[in-house]
Amino acid sequence: MNKIEMSEEIILAKKELALSWEEIASLVGISPVFLTSACFGMNSLKEEVADKLCAVLNLPSIVSTALQAFPNKTWDFTVPQDPVVYRLYEVVGVYGETIKELVGEKFGDGIMSAIDFSMEIDKEENPAGDRVVITMNGKFLPYKAW
Template sequence: MNKLDMTQAIMVAKETKEVSWENIAEAVGMSPVWTTSACLGMNSMPSDKASALCQYLDLSAEVREALEQYPTKVWDQAVPTDPLIYRLYEVVGVYGPTMKEIIQEKFGDGIMSAIDFNMSIERKEDPKGDRVIVTMDGKFLPYKAW
């Protein structure tokens, strides 16, 4: 089973069981963001986590094996058309250079790791309309000179 088939099987089981990503993450013992990313094929799961997910969603050993496989992280290079993903793309397009300037001013010449990284997504009630809070927490990796 490949990652695409794996994701489809997980999505069908999630919908059939009427569970949320938070429910699945709780059953796996990991964060909702990381669990969802692994289920969408962008991360691999350790064997115990993949087994817990498959047991929770009543999925096959083939799905477990696919969850454990190392991913090839590829995404479309075109501007995304999904409105939510496009807005995140727009945030990086508009504020990316600002983020780079401020990060490098505070830390030096380097990057924020997407490997040693945590992210959370929260909802904040607001009388003018609920707010989305996305927190990204990545290790700073300085560029080396040699």
């Protein structure tokens, strides 16, 4: 079973049980972002977490095996097209230089890791219209000198 078939199985089971990703994440005990990305084949799960997810969704162990496989991370478009994703690409374009400058000022010469990294997505209620809050948290990695 490859990652694509795995995703289809999980999405089917999720629909049958009428669970949201947040509910599944809560039942499994991990973050909704990480859970969803793993179910979409962009992250791997540890064995016990994968097994628990399969138990929650009544899925066979072959799905758990596929969830534990190390993913090959690729995406469809160099410049993303769907508006939700494009807006984030635009933010990286518009604020990239600013982020680099302020990370340098606060931390020194280095980067925010995208590997030792976590992300949360929250809803901020607001009478003028609710707001999406995305929090990225990555380890600062200083450039090694040698």
